Amino acid sequence: MLGLAEPFSHYAxxxxxxxxxxxxxxxxxxxxxxxxxxxxxxxxxGKDEGSSATSFSDNPLAAVYLKVREAARGNMxxxxxTEGAVHxxxxxxxxxxxxxxxGGNHNFVLDFLHYCRALSVRKQRCSVVLLTHQDVYEEPxxxxxxxxxxxxxxxxxxxxxxxxxxxxxxxxxxxxxHRTVQMEYQRLKSKPRSRIQKYQFRILESxxxxxxxxxx
Amino acid sequence: MGGGIxxxxxxxxxxxxxxxxHMMLLRYFMAQGLAHAQPLLFASPLFSPRCFLGTLPGLxxxxxxxxxxxxxxxxxxxxxxxxxxxxxxxxxxxxxxxDRRQKQQELTELRSRSALEQKRPSxxxxxxxxxxxxxxxxxxxxxxxxxxxxxxxxxxxMLSQLQEKCATFCNQLxxxxxxxxQVGRIALQSLxxxxxxxxxxxxxxxxxxHQLKSTLRMARAVAFxxxxxxxxxxxxxxxxxxxxxxxxxxxxxxxxxxxxxxxxTDYRDIIGxxxxxKLASINTQVxxxxxxxxxxxxxxxxxxxxxxxxxxxxxxxxxxxxGGAAGLLCxxxxxxxxxxxx
Numbered sequence: 001m002l003g004l005a006e007p008f009s010h011y012a013x014x015x016x017x018x019x020x021x022x023x024x025x026x027x028x029x030x031x032x033x034x035x036x037x038x039x040x041x042x043x044x045x046g047k048d049e050g051s052s053a054t055s056f057s058d059n060p061l062a063a064v065y066l067k068v069r070e071a072a073r074g075n076m077x078x079x080x081x082t083e084g085a086v087h088x089x090x091x092x093x094x095x096x097x098x099x100x101x102x103g104g105n106h107n108f109v110l111d112f113l114h115y116c117r118a119l120s121v122r123k124q125r126c127s128v129v130l131l132t133h134q135d136v137y138e139e140p141x142x143x144x145x146x147x148x149x150x151x152x153x154x155x156x157x158x159x160x161x162x163x164x165x166x167x168x169x170x171x172x173x174x175x176x177x178h179r180t181v182q183m184e185y186q187r188l189k190s191k192p193r194s195r196i197q198k199y200q201f202r203i204l205e206s207x208x209x210x211x212x213x214x215x216x
Numbered sequence: 217m218g219g220g221i222x223x224x225x226x227x228x229x230x231x232x233x234x235x236x237x238h239m240m241l242l243r244y245f246m247a248q249g250l251a252h253a254q255p256l257l258f259a260s261p262l263f264s265p266r267c268f269l270g271t272l273p274g275l276x277x278x279x280x281x282x283x284x285x286x287x288x289x290x291x292x293x294x295x296x297x298x299x300x301x302x303x304x305x306x307x308x309x310x311x312x313x314x315d316r317r318q319k320q321q322e323l324t325e326l327r328s329r330s331a332l333e334q335k336r337p338s339x340x341x342x343x344x345x346x347x348x349x350x351x352x353x354x355x356x357x358x359x360x361x362x363x364x365x366x367x368x369x370x371x372x373x374m375l376s377q378l379q380e381k382c383a384t385f386c387n388q389l390x391x392x393x394x395x396x397x398q399v400g401r402i403a404l405q406s407l408x409x410x411x412x413x414x415x416x417x418x419x420x421x422x423x424x425x426h427q428l429k430s431t432l433r434m435a436r437a438v439a440f441x442x443x444x445x446x447x448x449x450x451x452x453x454x455x456x457x458x459x460x461x462x463x464x465x466x467x468x469x470x471x472x473x474x475x476x477x478x479x480x481t482d483y484r485d486i487i488g489x490x491x492x493x494k495l496a497s498i499n500t501q502v503x504x505x506x507x508x509x510x511x512x513x514x515x516x517x518x519x520x521x522x523x524x525x526x527x528x529x530x531x532x533x534x535x536x537x538x539g540g541a542a543g544l545l546c547x548x549x550x551x552x553x554x555x556x557x558x
Contacts, residue, residue: 006433014501035430094458096458099419100426103417133455138454139451208501
């Protein structure tokens with residue numbers, strides 16, 4: 001897990017309320033948590049977007065990628081010892097911070113994400129889950145980022161507040177868009193459903209309630 | 217309001233270019249810190265930031281400033297009765313809550329480490345609800361202490377200096393120390409004003425803010441940052457807003473706004489509005505929903521700053537179109553014995 005937004009204790013406390021002890025998982029090596037403070041110093045000084053240098057070594061995110069790869073490979077050894085689940089998942093909390101580490105060069109970020117997607121452990125590709133903010137890419141130089149991110153993803157989950165404002169009972173609505181044929185096929189095998197699903201949700205301390213609009 | 221500023225949190229205030237109300241909030245934030253003799257780091261694009269400390273409101277004298285801990289019950293009663301609650305009380309409650317939370321954290325840490333038989337230093341009784349008088353300047357003795365640092369946000373190596381100062385400031389207040397418990401306050405005024413952005417890219421500023429956030433989370437300190445969103449590109453404003461734990465904005469009122477005048481009962485006294493956009497939700501996934509989205513800022517007798525929930529004047533039913541329908545629905549049946557029977 002690449003925790004760029006909050007310290008480990010934040011995630012651990014929330015997960016503990018949901019019955020999952022991240023600390024023991026971290027101790028056993030099943031979870032590798034990479035903190036934000038390790039990476040922010042990597043930011044390139046004085047360079048802004050549009051620079052021509054795009055080689056791997058110039059990318060400040062290369063160091064981040066190497067750490068992620070090292071963590072994933074280390075994870076593989078742990079898993080082979082315990083014979084547990086072998087599927088590896090890279091989670092990135094707040095991918096918009098990656099832009100800051102890259103000094104505003106969005107190509108670097110896309111490169112990094114591509115490398116993460118291509119990362120394979122034991123001939124099985126890792127899955128990547130990332131959180132980002134749509135509104136930080138609404139200006140011309142970064143305009144294509146939203147589309148680019150959507151293009152590379154299999155499933156897009158959009159979380160937004162209700163258009164009528166904040167409420168205590170309904171915290172917002174979530175739209176799930178399944179993009180790829182493979183995912184579609186898997187879903188259709190179980191139960192035919194539409195490609196776009198829309199729910200409203202309410203977040204509680206230990207769980208999240210999802211319901212169809214108007215069915216609270 | 218959501219339980220106050222949590223230790224390690226960032227409060228951001230979006231400034232209004234036409235009104236200096238953010239300075240008022242900043243003054244209260246700093247004055248409260250100084251009144252508790254808490255370490256303070258103040259950075260501003262002004263040429264001499266230390267001069268600004270001279271404009272901080274002084275403590276009000278008299279029997280007004282009571283210790284809330286000794287009279288918690290009466291205070292709670294008073295809170296219920298009082299419609300207009302004051303900013304300092306709000307700040308004080310926040311601080312108290314934050315401190316309590318922090319003490320609990322300390323305690324659990326101590327337990328888990330089983331560092332035992334270490335007597336906790338006797339807690340200083342602090343007057344959390346200090347009252348301030350805007351007309352009176354802060355006492356010199358409180359300002360000229362070693363714990364108060366000022367930085368001018370101008371010059372070529374401003375950011376590195378600021379970064380360094382913040383890092384040392386936070387290191388002194390590390391959560392893992394078992395020394396006297398004190399919460400430090402960092403106040404950064406108009407961080408992205410043109411004076412300090414001359415030699416900096418916006419990305420560098422963002423990196424600094426993220427760095428600051430991660431160091432704050434590990435320290436017993438809170439930061440209060442004000443910035444003019446109109447001077448930033450919209451995408452960067454969004455980034456700044458995502459970074460904040462508590463996001464507020466201030467807004468000036470126009471002098472002769474007839475619609476507002478008709479809507480609000482005490483429009484003449486209001487100097488501005490404070491809007492609450494986001495409240496802190498650290499260590500929890502449940503978002504905090506504020507009770508009220510906007511507050512009116514008033515200055516009473518040039519002395520006190522008061523925050524008040526907006527009160528709308530009742531709409532005159534006679535002039536209202538829906539009055540007829542309501543009258544029809546609430547009308548008495550034809551055979552009712554008295555006017556009040558339905």
